[in-house]
Amino acid sequence: MPDSLFDVPPVPSIPVRRETATYPIGRIFCVGRNYAAHAAEMGVEVDREKPFYFMKSPASAVLTGAETPYPPGTENLHYEMELALAIGAPVFRASPAEAQAAVYAYGCALDMTRRDLQLSERAKQRPWALGKDFDGSAVFAPLTQAADMAPIANQRIHLDVNGERRQDATLAELIWKIDEIVAHLSGFYSLRPGDLIMTGTPAGVGPVVAGDVLTGGIEGLDPIRLTLTDPL
Template sequence: MRHVIPLPVQPTVPVAHSDAQFPVRRIYCVGRNYAEHAREMGGTGREPPFFFMKPADAIVPVAEGETGQLPYPSLTADLHHEIELVVAIGRGGARIAAQDALAHVWGYAVGLDMTRRDLQAQMKKQGRPWSIAKGFDASAPIGPITPAAQAGDVHRAALWLNVNGQKRQASCIDQLIWSVAQIIEHLSAAWTLQPGDLIFTGTPEGVGAVQRGDVLEGGIDGLGTLRLVVQ
Protein backbone atom coordinates (compact mmCIF):
# COMPACT_ATOMS: atom_id res chain seq x y z
CA MET A 1 0.00 0.00 0.00
CA ARG A 2 1.29 3.45 -0.93
CA HIS A 3 0.62 6.32 1.45
CA VAL A 4 0.38 9.88 0.19
CA ILE A 5 2.05 11.27 3.33
CA PRO A 6 4.51 9.66 5.75
CA LEU A 7 2.90 7.42 8.36
CA PRO A 8 2.71 9.11 11.77
CA VAL A 9 5.13 7.96 14.43
CA GLN A 10 3.59 5.37 16.76
CA PRO A 11 3.57 6.74 20.34
CA THR A 12 5.03 4.22 22.78
CA VAL A 13 5.74 3.95 26.51
CA PRO A 14 8.72 2.01 27.89
CA VAL A 15 8.04 -1.19 29.81
CA ALA A 16 9.63 -1.27 33.26
CA HIS A 17 12.84 -3.29 33.64
CA SER A 18 12.82 -4.10 29.92
CA ASP A 19 13.83 -2.76 26.51
CA ALA A 20 10.29 -3.40 25.24
CA GLN A 21 7.78 -0.68 24.37
CA PHE A 22 4.00 -0.49 24.85
CA PRO A 23 2.27 1.05 21.79
CA VAL A 24 -0.42 3.60 22.61
CA ARG A 25 -3.72 3.62 20.71
CA ARG A 26 -5.97 5.92 22.74
CA ILE A 27 -5.85 7.80 26.05
CA TYR A 28 -9.01 7.86 28.14
CA CYS A 29 -9.25 9.89 31.35
CA VAL A 30 -11.69 9.75 34.26
CA GLY A 31 -12.84 13.01 35.84
CA ARG A 32 -13.37 13.63 39.57
CA ASN A 33 -12.67 10.08 40.73
CA TYR A 34 -11.48 10.92 44.27
CA ALA A 35 -14.11 12.37 46.60
CA GLU A 36 -11.92 15.13 48.07
CA HIS A 37 -10.75 16.25 44.63
CA ALA A 38 -14.35 16.27 43.39
CA ARG A 39 -15.22 18.58 46.28
CA GLU A 40 -12.25 20.89 45.70
CA MET A 41 -13.41 21.22 42.07
CA GLY A 42 -16.96 22.07 43.12
CA GLY A 43 -18.51 18.59 43.02
CA THR A 44 -20.33 16.68 45.72
CA GLY A 45 -18.25 13.51 45.99
CA ARG A 46 -19.54 10.28 44.49
CA GLU A 47 -21.25 10.82 41.16
CA PRO A 48 -21.49 8.77 37.94
CA PRO A 49 -18.10 8.55 36.19
CA PHE A 50 -17.44 10.78 33.21
CA PHE A 51 -14.67 10.54 30.67
CA PHE A 52 -12.59 12.72 28.37
CA MET A 53 -9.72 11.92 26.02
CA LYS A 54 -6.24 13.05 25.11
CA PRO A 55 -4.43 12.38 21.81
CA ALA A 56 -2.12 9.37 21.89
CA ASP A 57 0.82 11.61 21.00
CA ALA A 58 0.18 13.80 24.06
CA ILE A 59 2.29 11.37 26.10
CA VAL A 60 5.69 12.38 27.44
CA PRO A 61 7.29 9.00 28.17
CA VAL A 62 9.99 9.12 30.83
CA ALA A 63 12.27 6.11 31.26
CA GLU A 64 13.38 4.72 34.61
CA GLY A 65 15.93 6.91 36.35
CA GLU A 66 15.55 9.77 33.86
CA THR A 67 14.20 13.30 34.22
CA GLY A 68 11.70 14.25 31.54
CA GLN A 69 11.31 17.68 29.99
CA LEU A 70 7.79 19.12 30.23
CA PRO A 71 7.22 22.16 27.99
CA TYR A 72 5.01 24.88 29.46
CA PRO A 73 2.11 25.09 27.01
CA SER A 74 0.82 28.14 25.19
CA LEU A 75 -2.50 29.88 25.97
CA THR A 76 -2.35 29.41 29.74
CA ALA A 77 -1.03 31.12 32.84
CA ASP A 78 -2.37 28.42 35.17
CA LEU A 79 -0.91 25.00 34.33
CA HIS A 80 -1.94 22.41 36.94
CA HIS A 81 -0.55 19.01 37.92
CA GLU A 82 -2.75 15.96 38.55
CA ILE A 83 -0.96 12.75 39.63
CA GLU A 84 -2.74 9.57 38.55
CA LEU A 85 -2.62 5.79 38.28
CA VAL A 86 -2.59 4.81 34.60
CA VAL A 87 -4.04 1.49 33.44
CA ALA A 88 -2.68 -0.09 30.24
CA ILE A 89 -5.13 -2.33 28.39
CA GLY A 90 -3.74 -5.56 26.93
CA ARG A 91 -6.94 -7.30 25.83
CA GLY A 92 -9.80 -5.49 24.20
CA GLY A 93 -13.52 -5.83 24.58
CA ALA A 94 -16.89 -4.10 24.85
CA ARG A 95 -19.39 -4.19 27.70
CA ILE A 96 -16.82 -5.81 30.00
CA ALA A 97 -18.24 -6.82 33.38
CA ALA A 98 -16.41 -5.50 36.43
CA GLN A 99 -15.67 -9.01 37.67
CA ASP A 100 -13.84 -9.74 34.39
CA ALA A 101 -12.20 -6.37 33.91
CA LEU A 102 -8.79 -6.92 35.48
CA ALA A 103 -8.11 -9.77 33.05
CA HIS A 104 -8.00 -7.08 30.34
CA VAL A 105 -5.26 -5.09 32.10
CA TRP A 106 -1.71 -5.47 30.79
CA GLY A 107 -0.04 -3.22 33.33
CA TYR A 108 0.07 -0.01 35.35
CA ALA A 109 2.08 3.22 35.36
CA VAL A 110 2.47 6.59 37.07
CA GLY A 111 1.04 9.45 35.02
CA LEU A 112 0.27 13.16 35.13
CA ASP A 113 -2.86 14.72 33.66
CA MET A 114 -1.57 18.24 32.99
CA THR A 115 -4.36 20.79 32.74
CA ARG A 116 -4.74 24.35 31.48
CA ARG A 117 -6.94 25.22 34.46
CA ASP A 118 -7.79 28.74 33.35
CA LEU A 119 -8.96 27.53 29.94
CA GLN A 120 -10.90 24.71 31.57
CA ALA A 121 -12.72 27.22 33.77
CA GLN A 122 -13.53 29.39 30.75
CA MET A 123 -14.89 26.45 28.76
CA LYS A 124 -16.99 25.25 31.69
CA LYS A 125 -18.47 28.73 32.18
CA GLN A 126 -19.38 28.90 28.49
CA GLY A 127 -20.79 25.37 28.46
CA ARG A 128 -18.27 24.29 25.82
CA PRO A 129 -16.06 21.18 25.55
CA TRP A 130 -12.73 21.56 27.33
CA SER A 131 -10.46 19.49 25.09
CA ILE A 132 -8.23 22.55 24.72
CA ALA A 133 -7.64 22.42 28.48
CA LYS A 134 -6.83 18.71 28.67
CA GLY A 135 -5.71 17.40 25.28
CA PHE A 136 -2.82 19.69 24.36
CA ASP A 137 0.69 18.64 23.34
CA ALA A 138 2.71 17.00 26.14
CA SER A 139 -0.31 16.93 28.48
CA ALA A 140 0.17 13.28 29.48
CA PRO A 141 3.59 12.57 31.03
CA ILE A 142 3.94 8.90 31.94
CA GLY A 143 6.52 6.63 33.51
CA PRO A 144 7.34 3.05 32.53
CA ILE A 145 4.48 0.55 32.45
CA THR A 146 4.87 -2.27 34.97
CA PRO A 147 3.22 -5.57 33.94
CA ALA A 148 0.23 -6.34 36.14
CA ALA A 149 1.80 -9.52 37.49
CA GLN A 150 4.79 -7.50 38.76
CA ALA A 151 2.89 -4.50 40.15
CA GLY A 152 1.97 -5.93 43.55
CA ASP A 153 -1.24 -4.82 45.25
CA VAL A 154 -1.58 -1.67 43.20
CA HIS A 155 -5.22 -1.23 44.23
CA ARG A 156 -4.07 -0.42 47.79
CA ALA A 157 -0.91 1.46 46.84
CA ALA A 158 -0.06 4.97 47.99
CA LEU A 159 0.40 7.71 45.40
CA TRP A 160 2.03 11.09 45.87
CA LEU A 161 3.42 14.13 44.09
CA ASN A 162 6.08 16.60 45.20
CA VAL A 163 6.86 19.92 43.53
CA ASN A 164 10.35 21.24 44.28
CA GLY A 165 10.53 18.76 47.16
CA GLN A 166 7.30 19.95 48.77
CA LYS A 167 4.37 17.55 49.11
CA ARG A 168 1.41 18.60 46.96
CA GLN A 169 -0.70 15.45 46.61
CA ALA A 170 -0.90 12.26 48.66
CA SER A 171 -3.55 9.56 48.79
CA CYS A 172 -4.14 5.86 48.20
CA ILE A 173 -5.55 4.05 45.19
CA ASP A 174 -8.21 2.46 47.39
CA GLN A 175 -9.72 5.95 47.72
CA LEU A 176 -10.88 5.89 44.10
CA ILE A 177 -14.63 6.51 43.90
CA TRP A 178 -14.82 4.08 40.98
CA SER A 179 -12.29 1.23 41.14
CA VAL A 180 -10.17 0.20 38.17
CA ALA A 181 -12.56 -2.68 37.44
CA GLN A 182 -15.60 -0.40 37.64
CA ILE A 183 -13.93 2.19 35.41
CA ILE A 184 -13.30 -0.46 32.75
CA GLU A 185 -16.91 -1.64 33.01
CA HIS A 186 -18.31 1.88 32.52
CA LEU A 187 -15.78 2.86 29.85
CA SER A 188 -16.26 -0.29 27.77
CA ALA A 189 -20.02 0.32 27.75
CA ALA A 190 -19.36 3.49 25.73
CA TRP A 191 -16.29 2.52 23.68
CA THR A 192 -14.82 -0.78 22.55
CA LEU A 193 -11.48 -1.00 24.34
CA GLN A 194 -8.48 -2.24 22.39
CA PRO A 195 -4.93 -3.32 23.24
CA GLY A 196 -2.81 -0.21 23.54
CA ASP A 197 -5.44 1.92 25.27
CA LEU A 198 -4.40 3.87 28.38
CA ILE A 199 -6.79 4.92 31.13
CA PHE A 200 -5.84 7.78 33.47
CA THR A 201 -7.94 6.93 36.51
CA GLY A 202 -8.28 10.30 38.25
CA THR A 203 -6.36 12.44 40.72
CA PRO A 204 -6.67 13.03 44.48
CA GLU A 205 -6.99 16.42 46.15
CA GLY A 206 -4.14 18.93 46.19
CA VAL A 207 -3.94 19.89 42.52
CA GLY A 208 -2.15 23.15 41.91
CA ALA A 209 -0.17 25.33 39.56
CA VAL A 210 3.39 24.80 38.34
CA GLN A 211 5.86 27.26 36.84
CA ARG A 212 8.82 27.03 34.51
CA GLY A 213 11.78 25.57 36.35
CA ASP A 214 9.68 23.54 38.78
CA VAL A 215 10.69 19.94 39.41
CA LEU A 216 7.79 17.48 39.63
CA GLU A 217 8.36 14.07 41.17
CA GLY A 218 5.53 11.64 41.77
CA GLY A 219 5.17 7.97 42.45
CA ILE A 220 2.96 5.01 43.24
CA ASP A 221 4.07 2.14 45.47
CA GLY A 222 5.25 -0.74 43.30
CA LEU A 223 5.36 1.35 40.11
CA GLY A 224 8.36 3.58 40.71
CA THR A 225 8.56 7.34 40.25
CA LEU A 226 8.06 9.90 37.49
CA ARG A 227 10.31 12.97 37.46
CA LEU A 228 10.05 16.01 35.19
CA VAL A 229 11.27 19.58 34.90
CA VAL A 230 8.88 22.23 33.57
CA GLN A 231 10.56 24.09 30.70
Protein backbone atom coordinates in the same frame (compact mmCIF):
# COMPACT_ATOMS: atom_id res chain seq x y z
CA MET B 1 -1.49 0.79 -0.90
CA PRO B 2 -1.10 4.42 -2.11
CA ASP B 3 1.76 6.58 -0.91
CA SER B 4 1.07 9.08 1.87
CA LEU B 5 1.21 12.77 1.09
CA PHE B 6 3.54 13.34 4.05
CA ASP B 7 5.32 11.48 6.81
CA VAL B 8 3.66 11.20 10.21
CA PRO B 9 5.41 10.92 13.57
CA PRO B 10 5.92 7.40 14.90
CA VAL B 11 3.35 6.01 17.35
CA PRO B 12 4.46 6.99 20.87
CA SER B 13 5.12 4.09 23.22
CA ILE B 14 5.94 3.44 26.87
CA PRO B 15 8.66 1.17 28.26
CA VAL B 16 7.52 -1.85 30.24
CA ARG B 17 9.49 -3.12 33.22
CA ARG B 18 11.32 -6.41 32.43
CA GLU B 19 10.38 -6.19 28.73
CA THR B 20 12.47 -5.18 25.73
CA ALA B 21 9.35 -4.33 23.70
CA THR B 22 7.39 -1.16 24.46
CA TYR B 23 3.65 -0.52 24.83
CA PRO B 24 2.35 1.53 21.85
CA ILE B 25 -0.22 4.18 22.75
CA GLY B 26 -3.53 3.94 20.93
CA ARG B 27 -6.05 6.04 22.86
CA ILE B 28 -5.85 7.87 26.19
CA PHE B 29 -9.04 7.92 28.25
CA CYS B 30 -9.17 9.97 31.45
CA VAL B 31 -11.60 9.59 34.35
CA GLY B 32 -12.86 12.86 35.82
CA ARG B 33 -13.59 13.59 39.51
CA ASN B 34 -12.60 10.17 40.81
CA TYR B 35 -11.45 11.34 44.26
CA ALA B 36 -14.03 13.05 46.45
CA ALA B 37 -11.54 15.45 48.07
CA HIS B 38 -10.29 16.65 44.67
CA ALA B 39 -13.84 17.22 43.43
CA ALA B 40 -14.51 19.26 46.58
CA GLU B 41 -11.43 21.44 46.09
CA MET B 42 -12.60 22.13 42.53
CA GLY B 43 -16.03 23.17 43.81
CA VAL B 44 -17.95 20.34 42.16
CA GLU B 45 -19.69 17.19 43.30
CA VAL B 46 -18.90 13.60 42.44
CA ASP B 47 -21.34 11.73 40.20
CA ARG B 48 -21.70 8.48 42.12
CA GLU B 49 -24.08 6.97 39.56
CA LYS B 50 -21.43 6.49 36.89
CA PRO B 51 -17.92 7.69 35.98
CA PHE B 52 -17.35 10.25 33.24
CA TYR B 53 -14.42 10.70 30.86
CA PHE B 54 -12.44 13.02 28.65
CA MET B 55 -9.65 12.14 26.24
CA LYS B 56 -6.13 13.14 25.35
CA SER B 57 -4.52 12.43 21.98
CA PRO B 58 -1.48 10.13 21.75
CA ALA B 59 0.45 13.13 20.39
CA SER B 60 0.15 14.75 23.84
CA ALA B 61 2.23 11.98 25.48
CA VAL B 62 5.79 12.30 26.75
CA LEU B 63 7.84 10.02 28.96
CA THR B 64 9.12 10.58 32.46
CA GLY B 65 12.29 12.66 32.56
CA ALA B 66 10.99 14.96 29.84
CA GLU B 67 11.71 18.68 29.81
CA THR B 68 8.68 20.38 28.31
CA PRO B 69 8.05 24.07 27.65
CA TYR B 70 5.40 25.86 29.67
CA PRO B 71 2.46 25.60 27.25
CA PRO B 72 0.99 28.56 25.36
CA GLY B 73 -2.40 30.06 26.06
CA THR B 74 -2.46 29.63 29.83
CA GLU B 75 -1.44 31.44 32.99
CA ASN B 76 -2.57 28.67 35.33
CA LEU B 77 -0.97 25.32 34.50
CA HIS B 78 -1.81 22.59 37.05
CA TYR B 79 -0.39 19.13 37.79
CA GLU B 80 -2.54 16.07 38.48
CA MET B 81 -0.79 12.90 39.68
CA GLU B 82 -2.58 9.74 38.57
CA LEU B 83 -2.53 5.98 38.30
CA ALA B 84 -2.68 4.86 34.67
CA LEU B 85 -3.70 1.42 33.50
CA ALA B 86 -2.91 -0.22 30.18
CA ILE B 87 -5.34 -2.54 28.42
CA GLY B 88 -3.78 -5.78 27.20
CA ALA B 89 -6.67 -7.68 25.59
CA PRO B 90 -9.79 -6.79 23.61
CA VAL B 91 -12.75 -6.16 25.89
CA PHE B 92 -16.31 -5.06 25.10
CA ARG B 93 -19.35 -4.95 27.39
CA ALA B 94 -17.26 -6.65 30.05
CA SER B 95 -18.19 -7.92 33.47
CA PRO B 96 -16.02 -6.59 36.32
CA ALA B 97 -14.05 -9.85 36.32
CA GLU B 98 -13.48 -9.69 32.56
CA ALA B 99 -12.53 -6.04 32.86
CA GLN B 100 -9.92 -6.74 35.54
CA ALA B 101 -8.46 -9.58 33.48
CA ALA B 102 -8.00 -7.22 30.52
CA VAL B 103 -5.62 -4.93 32.46
CA TYR B 104 -2.09 -5.60 31.29
CA ALA B 105 -0.10 -3.10 33.35
CA TYR B 106 -0.10 -0.05 35.60
CA GLY B 107 2.04 3.07 35.71
CA CYS B 108 2.47 6.54 37.16
CA ALA B 109 1.13 9.38 35.06
CA LEU B 110 0.69 13.15 35.09
CA ASP B 111 -2.37 14.87 33.66
CA MET B 112 -1.15 18.42 33.03
CA THR B 113 -4.03 20.86 32.76
CA ARG B 114 -4.46 24.42 31.50
CA ARG B 115 -6.84 25.08 34.39
CA ASP B 116 -7.90 28.56 33.35
CA LEU B 117 -8.97 27.28 29.93
CA GLN B 118 -10.67 24.23 31.39
CA LEU B 119 -12.73 26.31 33.80
CA SER B 120 -13.62 29.06 31.32
CA GLU B 121 -14.82 26.51 28.76
CA ARG B 122 -16.70 24.53 31.41
CA ALA B 123 -18.50 27.70 32.51
CA LYS B 124 -19.71 28.16 28.93
CA GLN B 125 -20.73 24.47 28.68
CA ARG B 126 -18.10 23.87 26.02
CA PRO B 127 -15.70 20.90 25.67
CA TRP B 128 -12.53 20.95 27.77
CA ALA B 129 -10.16 20.06 24.94
CA LEU B 130 -8.03 23.21 25.11
CA GLY B 131 -7.59 22.74 28.84
CA LYS B 132 -6.68 19.07 28.76
CA ASP B 133 -5.21 18.01 25.41
CA PHE B 134 -2.00 19.76 24.38
CA ASP B 135 1.65 18.91 23.74
CA GLY B 136 3.24 17.36 26.82
CA SER B 137 -0.02 17.15 28.77
CA ALA B 138 0.15 13.38 29.35
CA VAL B 139 3.33 12.17 31.06
CA PHE B 140 3.97 8.46 31.59
CA ALA B 141 6.51 6.48 33.61
CA PRO B 142 7.46 2.91 32.61
CA LEU B 143 4.66 0.38 33.06
CA THR B 144 4.67 -2.55 35.46
CA GLN B 145 2.74 -5.63 34.44
CA ALA B 146 -0.27 -6.32 36.64
CA ALA B 147 1.04 -9.80 37.41
CA ASP B 148 4.19 -8.27 38.91
CA MET B 149 2.54 -6.09 41.55
CA ALA B 150 0.07 -6.40 44.38
CA PRO B 151 -3.61 -5.81 43.56
CA ILE B 152 -4.61 -2.16 43.53
CA ALA B 153 -5.85 -1.40 47.05
CA ASN B 154 -4.41 1.22 49.40
CA GLN B 155 -1.05 2.02 47.77
CA ARG B 156 0.17 5.52 48.47
CA ILE B 157 0.07 8.10 45.63
CA HIS B 158 2.01 11.34 45.99
CA LEU B 159 3.53 14.27 44.11
CA ASP B 160 6.20 16.85 45.00
CA VAL B 161 6.97 20.19 43.34
CA ASN B 162 10.60 21.23 43.81
CA GLY B 163 10.85 18.73 46.66
CA GLU B 164 7.76 20.02 48.51
CA ARG B 165 4.90 17.56 49.01
CA ARG B 166 1.69 18.72 47.30
CA GLN B 167 -0.41 15.56 46.86
CA ASP B 168 -0.51 12.65 49.29
CA ALA B 169 -3.32 10.08 49.30
CA THR B 170 -3.96 6.38 48.75
CA LEU B 171 -5.56 4.46 45.92
CA ALA B 172 -8.21 3.30 48.38
CA GLU B 173 -9.73 6.77 47.87
CA LEU B 174 -10.60 6.00 44.24
CA ILE B 175 -14.37 6.31 43.94
CA TRP B 176 -14.58 4.11 40.85
CA LYS B 177 -12.26 1.12 41.13
CA ILE B 178 -10.25 -0.38 38.30
CA ASP B 179 -12.68 -3.15 37.34
CA GLU B 180 -15.64 -0.75 37.53
CA ILE B 181 -13.94 1.80 35.26
CA VAL B 182 -12.94 -0.71 32.60
CA ALA B 183 -16.30 -2.49 32.70
CA HIS B 184 -18.22 0.79 32.37
CA LEU B 185 -16.01 2.23 29.61
CA SER B 186 -16.20 -1.04 27.66
CA GLY B 187 -19.94 -0.49 27.38
CA PHE B 188 -19.23 2.46 25.09
CA TYR B 189 -15.98 1.47 23.33
CA SER B 190 -14.43 -1.74 22.12
CA LEU B 191 -11.31 -1.42 24.25
CA ARG B 192 -8.13 -2.96 22.85
CA PRO B 193 -4.40 -3.25 23.53
CA GLY B 194 -2.86 0.21 23.29
CA ASP B 195 -5.67 1.89 25.20
CA LEU B 196 -4.60 3.72 28.36
CA ILE B 197 -6.90 4.89 31.12
CA MET B 198 -5.82 7.62 33.55
CA THR B 199 -7.89 7.05 36.68
CA GLY B 200 -8.12 10.52 38.25
CA THR B 201 -6.17 12.63 40.72
CA PRO B 202 -6.37 13.10 44.50
CA ALA B 203 -6.65 16.45 46.27
CA GLY B 204 -3.79 18.91 46.34
CA VAL B 205 -3.61 20.06 42.72
CA GLY B 206 -2.15 23.47 42.07
CA PRO B 207 -0.24 25.75 39.71
CA VAL B 208 3.32 25.34 38.48
CA VAL B 209 5.61 27.66 36.53
CA ALA B 210 8.61 27.41 34.23
CA GLY B 211 11.60 26.04 36.13
CA ASP B 212 9.56 23.79 38.40
CA VAL B 213 10.45 20.11 38.75
CA LEU B 214 7.62 17.67 39.43
CA THR B 215 8.31 14.25 40.95
CA GLY B 216 5.73 11.68 41.92
CA GLY B 217 5.21 8.06 42.77
CA ILE B 218 2.86 5.22 43.58
CA GLU B 219 3.96 2.30 45.74
CA GLY B 220 5.19 -0.59 43.59
CA LEU B 221 5.57 1.47 40.39
CA ASP B 222 8.39 3.36 38.72
CA PRO B 223 8.40 7.05 39.74
CA ILE B 224 7.69 9.96 37.43
CA ARG B 225 9.51 13.25 36.80
CA LEU B 226 8.79 16.31 34.67
CA THR B 227 10.73 19.57 34.29
CA LEU B 228 8.98 22.66 32.96
CA THR B 229 11.14 24.93 30.84
CA ASP B 230 10.57 28.45 29.52
CA PRO B 231 7.73 28.97 27.02
CA LEU B 232 8.59 28.70 23.37
